[in-house]
Amino acid sequence: MKLNETPPVPGGEKIVTNTTAADLGNRLPLGFLSDGVQYRDFEFRPYKTKTERELDEVRRNKKLHASPIEWAATVLSMMLTRLGPHNVAEMKRDDVMMMVSSCFMADVLYMLIRLRMIALGSHVKLSVTCARCEHEWKYTIDLDTMDVKVAETPASMSYLHTLHDGIEISGKKYIELVVMPPRWLSLANTRSRRPSDNEVAVLMSSIRHAIPLNPGDPEMPVPESAIDEMTKRDFEVLKGSFEDESVGPQTVFECECPKCSFRNKAPLDWSWDFFFKSPSL
């Protein structure tokens, strides 16, 4: 079994396109890299009545319930028959779990959204509370029309980010970082549930290495201590670059308040019920 490889450093042809979930279908926004080749297709087994029962058993598993990261990998490993170059149907479940966890976060979220569309259709009701007048209402979105940014080439998966103040590693100054998309697994590597820790974990897994200011110095991996020493301004701008450069499903929806016309931003709700609500529950 091959795990998803690290994207190449920026330099090749960068092509990022905008599409919708309906047009992209069962193709990954980033993809599965194997021997430098980008594989994008995935397939699910048919979603049958008994599938719902099987998934419900996963839902009732308390251990998995406590870990959204693990249940998502479990559900996908149950449902996928093909992922990139791999015939998943012939693989051991544990291997599939490991392979799914090594996928990019955006690809895992996209596969979950596709699964939701197959299981319950593309219309989703979001509960929105207006940020201006506190009016509460239900806003219906159509996942078919959801925007997805697609990395068409392996080089489109990573980007160069320039820091304002820079960081020091082993006494040398670095201002350029090679940043790649975070993997699903990076969420599981957080030791606590504090949001700030999650942010650092995702950041850490996304920075591939730092490029030296002085061309004579070596390229270096970025240790967590260097992130701790980063100025708040650099940290916030780097985090913001994730949003601007992020490839994958755009899971925040704009919706106008029916009372005061304020344009609110409503994120998708990733709870279990949202994805697989069973009529028997």
Ligand SMILES: [Zn+2]
């Ligand atoms: Zn309002």
